[in-house]
Amino acid sequence: xxxxxxxxxxxxxxxxxxxxxxxxxxxxxxxxxxxxxxxxxxxxxxxxxxxxxxxxxxxxxxxxxxxxxxxxxxxxxxxxxxxxxxxxxxxxxxxxxxxxxxxxxxxxxxxxxxxxxxxxxxxxxxxxxxxxxxxxxxxxxxxxxxxxxxxxxxxxxxxxxxxxxxxxxxxxxxxxxxxxxxxxxxxxxxxxxxxxxxxxxxxxxxxxxxxxxxxxxxxxxxxxx
Amino acid sequence: xxxxxxxxxxxxxxxxxxxxxxxxxxxxxxxxxxxxxxxxxxxxxxxxxxxxxxxxxxxxxxxxxxxxxxxxxxxxxxxxxxxxxxxxxxxxxxxxxxxxxxxxxxxxxx
Numbered sequence: 001x002x003x004x005x006x007x008x009x010x011x012x013x014x015x016x017x018x019x020x021x022x023x024x025x026x027x028x029x030x031x032x033x034x035x036x037x038x039x040x041x042x043x044x045x046x047x048x049x050x051x052x053x054x055x056x057x058x059x060x061x062x063x064x065x066x067x068x069x070x071x072x073x074x075x076x077x078x079x080x081x082x083x084x085x086x087x088x089x090x091x092x093x094x095x096x097x098x099x100x101x102x103x104x105x106x107x108x109x110x111x112x113x114x115x116x117x118x119x120x121x122x123x124x125x126x127x128x129x130x131x132x133x134x135x136x137x138x139x140x141x142x143x144x145x146x147x148x149x150x151x152x153x154x155x156x157x158x159x160x161x162x163x164x165x166x167x168x169x170x171x172x173x174x175x176x177x178x179x180x181x182x183x184x185x186x187x188x189x190x191x192x193x194x195x196x197x198x199x200x201x202x203x204x205x206x207x208x209x210x211x212x213x214x215x216x217x218x219x220x221x222x223x224x225x
Numbered sequence: 226x227x228x229x230x231x232x233x234x235x236x237x238x239x240x241x242x243x244x245x246x247x248x249x250x251x252x253x254x255x256x257x258x259x260x261x262x263x264x265x266x267x268x269x270x271x272x273x274x275x276x277x278x279x280x281x282x283x284x285x286x287x288x289x290x291x292x293x294x295x296x297x298x299x300x301x302x303x304x305x306x307x308x309x310x311x312x313x314x315x316x317x318x319x320x321x322x323x324x325x326x327x328x329x330x331x332x333x334x335x
Contacts, residue, residue, distance in 0.1 A: 032272060038295040039249040039268045055267060062269035066276070074281055217280065 013044060016051045023063035073155060074217050080208035084151035084165070087201040088144050094194035095140040101190050102133050108187040132182075136191075154209060159218045162209050169202045231313045237264055238274055239283065239302060239310040246287035246301040249275070275300060283309055 017040045021033050040055070051059070073081065109129050113122040146168060153161030176199050184192045208214065231239075234256075241247055241255035252275075253266045266274075278284040283306035287299040302310065 028276070032276075034296040035249060035298050036268050036272050038297065039253065039271070041295075042250045043253060043268065055269070058267040058269035060269075062273040065273055073277075213281075216282070 012049045013051065014041060016049075017041070017059075020051060020056055020059040020063075023060055023067075025063075025066050028066055068155065073157070074213045076208045076211040076214045077154060077157070077217050080205040080214070081151045081155040083201050083205040083208065084147050084154065087198055087205065088147035088151070090194065090198045090201055091140060091144045091147055094191060094198060095137070095144070097190050097194050098133065098136045098140065098188070101188060105129065105133065105188045105191075112187070129187075157217050162214075162218050165209060166206055169206045172199055172202055230316065231309075233264065234266060234270065234274055235278070236310070236313055236317075238266075238271070238278065239306055239313075242284060242300060242302045243307070243310060246299040248290075248297040248299050250297075252300070278306070282306075 014037065017037055018033075021029060021036055024032075040051075045052075106126065106129060109125060110122070113125055116122065150161060150165045150168065154165060176195060179192060179195060184195075209218075237256045237259055238252055240259055241252045247255060249268070249271060253268075253271060256264055256266050275284065279286075279300075282303055284300045285303050287301040289299070290297045
């Protein structure tokens with residue numbers, strides 16, 4: 001390590017560091033670039049002309065974390081964001097489950113309807129089931145996008161994103177109740193278990209973003225970073 | 226909600242600031258000294274941590290100086306940062322005491 005009081009030089013090393021610091025978000029650079037550069041130059045080995053591989057990796061890693069909006073994020077929001085990404089994965093699992101079990105769902109409904117000996121009603125119900133399955137194949141991918149978008153927007157600290165996440169969770173509660181009322185537990189238990197897991201993840205994420213520690217992050221960092 | 230255990234780097238940065246304000250290079254030096262040279266923070270890691278600690282209001286900027294045309298920003302613990310550091314130190318001490326208490330009679334260690 002060199003002394004911090006050594007005279008500043010506009011060297012290849014400094015240019016190399018500046019190129020790496022350029023990876024950080026502009027708002028962070030504006031506030032911290034000169035300070036980080038001072039520390040980098042102060043800690044550089046004597047005679048070094050370029051940033052070392054490990055220094056470069058460390059700076060790029062830090063820049064990526066900031067670009068993803070994760071470094072300044074309070075832990076409560078950080079965990080909520082991770083849960084939202086997990087929610088997207090769980091939602092994908094639900095989609096796969098629905099696709100794989102569609103045949104079983106139709107067969108289960110058909111078997112149950114056979115007891116009524118009413119082909120007309122059975123046909124109507126099967127038509128409704130088919131529409132439901134098609135709707136699922138459209139709505140669930142959209143929900144995956146919503147999970148990812150909510151994770152991104154909450155990670156950025158947009159206040160509207162917190163309101164949106166809570167509202168969407170409210171809608172998902174209603175959706176789960178409708179699923180239960182439609183007899184999903186009987187005809188599509190695997191998909192319902194998946195939806196239940198997604199609901200629990202959503203609940204945990206909402207609880208986290210409503211924590212006291214999360215509040216200032218949303219208030220102080222509304223639309224720009 | 227329970228406070229999770231701190232990462233070692235975070236604990237050492239807060240410890241470095243416990244005796245007074247420090248600038249970035251000073252923190253790196255203090256952390257190396259506190260850890261007996263075992264932990265050598267890199268600038269990228271340090272500033273990512275400082276950015277997060279400022280957001281969590283555990284540290285704050287104390288003052289800024291320009292030395293040799295280079296900016297030096299000094300950071301200090303906030304009261305909440307001091308409380309969190311004390312709580313984490315007590316937790317680590319309790320764990321260490323428990324381990325030592327069990328090791329003494331069993332192995333004759335220490």
